[in-house]
Amino acid sequence: MFSIEKKQENGFDIVELKDGSTATSVEILPNCGGILHAFKIRYKEGFLNIIDNYATKAEFENSVEALGFKSCKLSPFVCRMRDAAYVFEGNNYKVSKFIHGKHALHGLIYDAPFEIIATHAGEESARVELAYTYNALDDGYPFNYECRVVYELKKGNELVIITNIINHTTTAIPIADGWHPYFTFGGKIDELQMQFNCNEMLEFDEELLPSGKKLPSTYFVELSSIGSTFLDNSFLIDNSTAKPAAVLRDPEKKMQLEISCNELYPILQVYTPNHRNSIAIENLSAAPDAFNNQIGLIQLPASGNIEFSTTYKIVSL
Numbered sequence: 001m002f003s004i005e006k007k008q009e010n011g012f013d014i015v016e017l018k019d020g021s022t023a024t025s026v027e028i029l030p031n032c033g034g035i036l037h038a039f040k041i042r043y044k045e046g047f048l049n050i051i052d053n054y055a056t057k058a059e060f061e062n063s064v065e066a067l068g069f070k071s072c073k074l075s076p077f078v079c080r081m082r083d084a085a086y087v088f089e090g091n092n093y094k095v096s097k098f099i100h101g102k103h104a105l106h107g108l109i110y111d112a113p114f115e116i117i118a119t120h121a122g123e124e125s126a127r128v129e130l131a132y133t134y135n136a137l138d139d140g141y142p143f144n145y146e147c148r149v150v151y152e153l154k155k156g157n158e159l160v161i162i163t164n165i166i167n168h169t170t171t172a173i174p175i176a177d178g179w180h181p182y183f184t185f186g187g188k189i190d191e192l193q194m195q196f197n198c199n200e201m202l203e204f205d206e207e208l209l210p211s212g213k214k215l216p217s218t219y220f221v222e223l224s225s226i227g228s229t230f231l232d233n234s235f236l237i238d239n240s241t242a243k244p245a246a247v248l249r250d251p252e253k254k255m256q257l258e259i260s261c262n263e264l265y266p267i268l269q270v271y272t273p274n275h276r277n278s279i280a281i282e283n284l285s286a287a288p289d290a291f292n293n294q295i296g297l298i299q300l301p302a303s304g305n306i307e308f309s310t311t312y313k314i315v316s317l
Contacts, residue, residue: 002126002153004119011057012037015116017126017153023047024314026153032060034114034130034149035071036181041157041314043253050257050314052182052278064111065098068273068280072110074178075147075165076134079269079288080105082209084140086291088174095140103207106180108138109147117148127152133168144168145175145300157314166305175298176286177308178265183257184278185250192279193249195223196268198235202287202295208232209289223247226272226279234287235268237261244313246270246281254317259283261310266296283310 005016014037018025027038037054040047052070054060064072077095084095084104095104114130121127130149136142146166153159167173185192201217202210217235237245245268249256261283269282285308286296300306 001123002121004121004126004128010055015119015128017121017128017151019126019153019155019157021155022157024153024157026151026159028128028130028151029060030114030116030130032057032113033064033072033109033111034132035073036151036159036161037071039159039312039314041255043255048186048253050183050185052184061111065105068182068271069106069110069180070182072106072180073147073149073163074107074176074180074282074284075109075163076141076143076145076173076175076177077104077107077291078176078178078282078284078286080207080209082207082289082292086174088291089172093140093142095138097138097140103209104140108141109134110180114147114149125152125154143173145173159312161310161312163308164305165300165308167300167302170302172299172301172304174291175300175306176284176290176296178269178282178284178286179310180280180282182273182278182280183248185253185255187250189226189272189276189279190228191250191252192226193223193247193251194220194226194279195247196220196235196270197238197241197243197245198268199238200236202234202236202267204233210234210287210293210295212293212295223249229272231270231272233270234284235270237266237268239263239266245283248279248281249317256315256317258313258315259310260313262308264306264308265310283308
């Protein structure tokens with residue numbers, strides 16, 4: 001039987017979804033961007049959390065940007081926006097939410113307070129649905145839309161995350177969506193193995209913005225050790241196969257994470273931070289700077305909605 005519990009730890013208001021038969025659990029932080037705080041499974045005499053998270057609510061509030069936007073929802077744009085500016089339907093816009101150097105980063109709702117609108121626990125799964133309504137808070141994005149996120153923990157250590165974007169503006173709006181989780185098995189990522197279901201990648205310029213060209217990619221086409229490899233790249237998922245978009249394996253612990261997604265998340269952004277304690281594997285609906293280069297940009301019509309889905313599954317080998 002699955003269960004749902006609300007609890008408080010380290011300043012966080014946490015919603016926990018739990019599989020009673022295996023003790024696998026998921027923790028979500030509605031008030032902190034609606035983010036994934038933990039995905040825990042039994043390991044030896046204890047539990048292993050594969051999510052690199054925040055120690056306290058104060059750390060999230062004060063350092064979410066400095067700590068690399070761990071786990072954050074990327075919306076209404078993903079990654080970098082060149083010069084924090086874009087043109088849409090003949091109008092010029094300038095975003096001000098978070099500027100790094102001269103570029104805007106990671107959207108506008110990564111620290112937004114979501115509310116719980118539905119929960120359900122049964123024999124097969126536990127789920128919680130969250131919602132946040134964005135009402136033109138940034139002059140650079142003067143549109144209204146709603147972001148709903150469903151987390152559902154299923155049997156077999158499987159977590160499905162569905163994002164539904166609903167346009168509440170009377171005109172079409174530009175939209176891109178993604179997630180920014182950092183994964184860890186408790187040690188350095190150099191010791192892990194990885195594989196992508198990707199044969200192409202986007203060419204980046206010196207500012208890590210797409211040039212518009214696609215390049216063949218040989219990165220982790222086969223399962224291989226990460227070692228000292230540094231990545232901050234966008235890989236194009238091969239949706240012609242049923243393989244997971246990415247596999248991250250700990251050969252010592254004999255377990256792996258499998259990441260799958262629907263066709264509306266065609267890009268994997270992969271980033272290896274300098275501390276190398278975790279790795280960001282991000283599902284993106286569009287390329288970095290999509291509001292300017294149009295790669296994957298969605299124009300969502302008035303009253304329209306669109307649903308994105310990604311699945312994380314932990315497998316024992």
